[in-house]
Amino acid sequence: MLMQFHLNGFQPGDPEIADPAERIPAPGALGAVPDEVDVLIVGCGPAGLTLAAQLAQFGDIKTCIVDQKPGRLLVGQADGIACRTMEMFHAFGFSERVLKEAYWVNETTFWKPDERAPEKIVRSGRVQDVEDGLSEFPHVILNQARVHDGFLDLMRKSPAKLEPYYGRRLIDLQIDAAAGPADHAVTVRLERVDGTDEGKVETIKARYVVGCDGARSTVRKSIGRELHGDSANHAWGVMDVLAVTDFPDIRFKTLIQSAKDGSLLIIPREGGYMVRIYVELAKLDVGERVANRNITADDVIAKAQRILKPYTLEVKEIAWWSVYEIGQRLTDKFDDVPESEIATRQPRIFIAGDACHTHSPKAGQGMNVSMQDAFNLGWKLAAVLRKQSAPSLLHSYSAERQAVAKELIDFDREWAGILASAAKAGGADAAKTQDYFVRHGRYTAGTATHYAPSILTGAASHQHLAPGFVIGKRFHSAPVIRLGDAKPVHLGHAGTADGRFRIYAFSPAENPASSSSAIRALCNFLAEARESPILRYTPASSDIDSVIDLRAVFQQDHREIELEKMPSLLLPSKGRYGLSDYEKMFCPDLKSGHDVFTMRGIDRKVGCMVVVRPDQYVAQVLPLEDFTALTAYFDAFMLRVK
Numbered sequence: 001m002l003m004q005f006h007l008n009g010f011q012p013g014d015p016e017i018a019d020p021a022e023r024i025p026a027p028g029a030l031g032a033v034p035d036e037v038d039v040l041i042v043g044c045g046p047a048g049l050t051l052a053a054q055l056a057q058f059g060d061i062k063t064c065i066v067d068q069k070p071g072r073l074l075v076g077q078a079d080g081i082a083c084r085t086m087e088m089f090h091a092f093g094f095s096e097r098v099l100k101e102a103y104w105v106n107e108t109t110f111w112k113p114d115e116r117a118p119e120k121i122v123r124s125g126r127v128q129d130v131e132d133g134l135s136e137f138p139h140v141i142l143n144q145a146r147v148h149d150g151f152l153d154l155m156r157k158s159p160a161k162l163e164p165y166y167g168r169r170l171i172d173l174q175i176d177a178a179a180g181p182a183d184h185a186v187t188v189r190l191e192r193v194d195g196t197d198e199g200k201v202e203t204i205k206a207r208y209v210v211g212c213d214g215a216r217s218t219v220r221k222s223i224g225r226e227l228h229g230d231s232a233n234h235a236w237g238v239m240d241v242l243a244v245t246d247f248p249d250i251r252f253k254t255l256i257q258s259a260k261d262g263s264l265l266i267i268p269r270e271g272g273y274m275v276r277i278y279v280e281l282a283k284l285d286v287g288e289r290v291a292n293r294n295i296t297a298d299d300v301i302a303k304a305q306r307i308l309k310p311y312t313l314e315v316k317e318i319a320w321w322s323v324y325e326i327g328q329r330l331t332d333k334f335d336d337v338p339e340s341e342i343a344t345r346q347p348r349i350f351i352a353g354d355a356c357h358t359h360s361p362k363a364g365q366g367m368n369v370s371m372q373d374a375f376n377l378g379w380k381l382a383a384v385l386r387k388q389s390a391p392s393l394l395h396s397y398s399a400e401r402q403a404v405a406k407e408l409i410d411f412d413r414e415w416a417g418i419l420a421s422a423a424k425a426g427g428a429d430a431a432k433t434q435d436y437f438v439r440h441g442r443y444t445a446g447t448a449t450h451y452a453p454s455i456l457t458g459a460a461s462h463q464h465l466a467p468g469f470v471i472g473k474r475f476h477s478a479p480v481i482r483l484g485d486a487k488p489v490h491l492g493h494a495g496t497a498d499g500r501f502r503i504y505a506f507s508p509a510e511n512p513a514s515s516s517s518a519i520r521a522l523c524n525f526l527a528e529a530r531e532s533p534i535l536r537y538t539p540a541s542s543d544i545d546s547v548i549d550l551r552a553v554f555q556q557d558h559r560e561i562e563l564e565k566m567p568s569l570l571l572p573s574k575g576r577y578g579l580s581d582y583e584k585m586f587c588p589d590l591k592s593g594h595d596v597f598t599m600r601g602i603d604r605k606v607g608c609m610v611v612v613r614p615d616q617y618v619a620q621v622l623p624l625e626d627f628t629a630l631t632a633y634f635d636a637f638m639l640r641v642k
Contacts, residue, residue, distance in 0.1 A: 003101055004272040006242065010319035012074040012145060015101065015271065025152075027071045029163035033064055033204050036184050038385050040206040041065040042219050044164050046078070046144065047353030047370040048212030049151035052162055053092055054378030054497055059159030061385050064204065066168040068213075070194055072152060073145040075240075075320045078367035079267065079276060081147070083130055084446025084474060085368045086137035088375055091497040091616060094150040095137065102140035103270045105129045108437065109249045112430035113259035120310045121256055124430040127438055129253065130445055133599075136477055136490055139445060142270050144367060167194025170218045171201065173209060175336070175348055181391050183207070186348055208381060210350045212374070215329075217355035223336040225351065227358065229329030230413070235281040235293065237300035239321040242274055247311040250275055255437075256307055257430060264307040274319060279303050281323065295323045328409045331356040334373075334398035346391040347398070350377060357405040359412045368446050369408055372615075373401050375497070379614035382499045383638075388537065388547065393455075393637050400451050411443050447474060451617060455636045458611075458620035458629075465608035466506070466621050468600025475504075475612045479594040481558045484582030488589055491596060492616070494551055499614050501634075505552045505624060506597065508607040512554050513565035518607060518624040519552055523567035525627050526550060533634040539641050543574040548634070551584050555597055555604060558587035 005015040013023025039055055041048045044067035055063040081089075081102065089095040110125040130139050155162040171189040179185030184205035192200040211219020215227065247266075254266040262280030269276055279300050282293060297318055305313050333339065334356045335347035353370030377397045383389040418433055442448040451457045451472040460471050468476060477492025495502055505522055512519040526534045527544075538547045552570050554561055563571070563585070570584045588595040597604055611620040611633060622629050 006271040006274045009317055028166045033165050033202050036205045037064040038062045038207050039381055040188055040204060040209045041212055042170050043067055043212035045212055045353060046367045047374045049148055050371040050374035051210055051378050053151045053154050055382060056155045056158035056160040056162040057498055058382050061382060063160060063162055066165045066190060068169045068193060069166055071166050073148050075145060077144040079141050079143055081140045081142055082368040082446030083135035083137050083139055085371060090493060091495055092154055098142055101270055102142040103268050105139040105253050108253045110430055110434045111256040118259040121258060125434045131441055134445055134447060141267055167192055169193050173222050208348055210352060211355045212352050213355055215354045215358050217351060220351045220355045223349050225331045227329035227331055230327050235323060235325055237279040237281050237323050239300055240274055240276050240319040241315045242317040244314045245312060247308055258307045261307045264304055277304050297321050327358055328413045329358045330405055330409055334402050342395055347394045350397060352377060357409060365408055365412055375615045376401055379499045387639060389637050390639060396454060396456055404449050411440060456619060462621050462623060465603045466600055466610055469610045469618050469621060471618050471621055473618060475616050475618050478596040478599045479589045480586040480596055481589050482583060483558050483561055483563055483585040483587055486558055491586060495612060495616050500549045501614060502549045502612045504610040506602045506607045507554045509555050509604050513562055520567050522624055523569040527569045531631045533631055536640050537638050544572045553586045553596060556587060557590050
């Protein structure tokens, strides 16, 4: 059920709490910051909170997150949540809450000047927002503050019981170059900017520091990195409003290109009544800042009203508004190690989100890409700190995410130019805008990311065994039936944000229970062989699936498989009582016509293994019997248990 709220005025916080006074939880952690931590995160934006939520899953990692603001965000800023981000929210366990509260973007409409009366606008097209089958989740819109709340609640409930320290401004940080890998090599000074403690300086020592402190990042400056790229040359206004209008598409995501007044983007907001409008305001002169224009809220409304003619817009309440400049900028590297020293130095300081790349808000990329940065880095930091991987693994963060950010900024630059094309001679080409929107849907959905081959991402030698699970792209989930209880589930939803690798073993058409089946041979190898990556990397005191989690998918209907005859590794004994885990085996959802083998093009004759990283990206596709390649993959970056 979708919810309606904000009817009688905008109210921040959880809409399920009836009393607005009780919707805002108490501020963060009290007292001084700890003296020593494993990871210090600077900044409580989307990137910082994603990283904190990931690290908070591990009670043995000491994490601290600080922010200059006095408390949690309540209103405004980013709002678009891509399909890929929804997949990640499911891994963190709060996608259902977002789906219930958010606005779902189902269709996008396009408007252009009326050829017979160019001062008026007419609808020129309508498209489905996300192509069929791209993700099991929709593209949704939700206030960034509520996204923050999802992570903050998760952090509070996690093994680490993590709360942010607000009211802290980063003064500086220093690295002890002589420190060993296990030392707290980074010394950070923070100034209190809150209440009675204002002006007090706190010192904290950390093994790693991550700057998620925005486009003016102090952490980035401290490691000598800079944002490079276009100077902003377009000013836009953004406004969340409760308004009365006769414009018929006010509850659709809508792009309007007028003859003389530029572009307007309408983004309906959660709750059924509020709407966000992005208004193209002015072209800036070289070196000019938008602040010099002294643009008011009334200016933004007046421009929107002109673009919407012949329709009317009467703004009743402004929940939040801002004016900003568009600029696409990128940092050459996302950590503190120069390119020339990669072989001899390990990273200690990282930057993520707006600290290393900035986008125009039109493509809805900034918040989404920032959170994906942190999801990429989080499991790697955890693996190093928990001694599962060597510190050299951390080089892969900058290598993978900088390339992704560059590609997205190139797309964003082109898209921002198209949206501003009304300023060009002859006006905008509505058909070109709509075509570009459709072709680049996978970028805006967040599913275009494709990591290049590396120690973490294998070559495509066996990609033909499962062309629907592209190596280097996110694991594209599909419906299945869980064997143990016949429950319809999504296969990818086994991949929660717990730092584990997953091996999905897709069986050939044979009976998997037979003594000679390929699935049995794989299970025997993983459970007993000296070369088994599960045995090599799982501590003897831990559950057998605590590092590498094996799942099996059979071709038969679930009623044809005899659960009790399956290999014991697929019914593992876990926990203090040795209870059986019945959620490792799946069958196609044949009743609904969703056969995962057909949907993802899996070779039915021989089957395959799909290795998936902790951040849900496909690491490798291998033949079921290629134990050597499976062992070699994990040996490249993991440390054997003592």
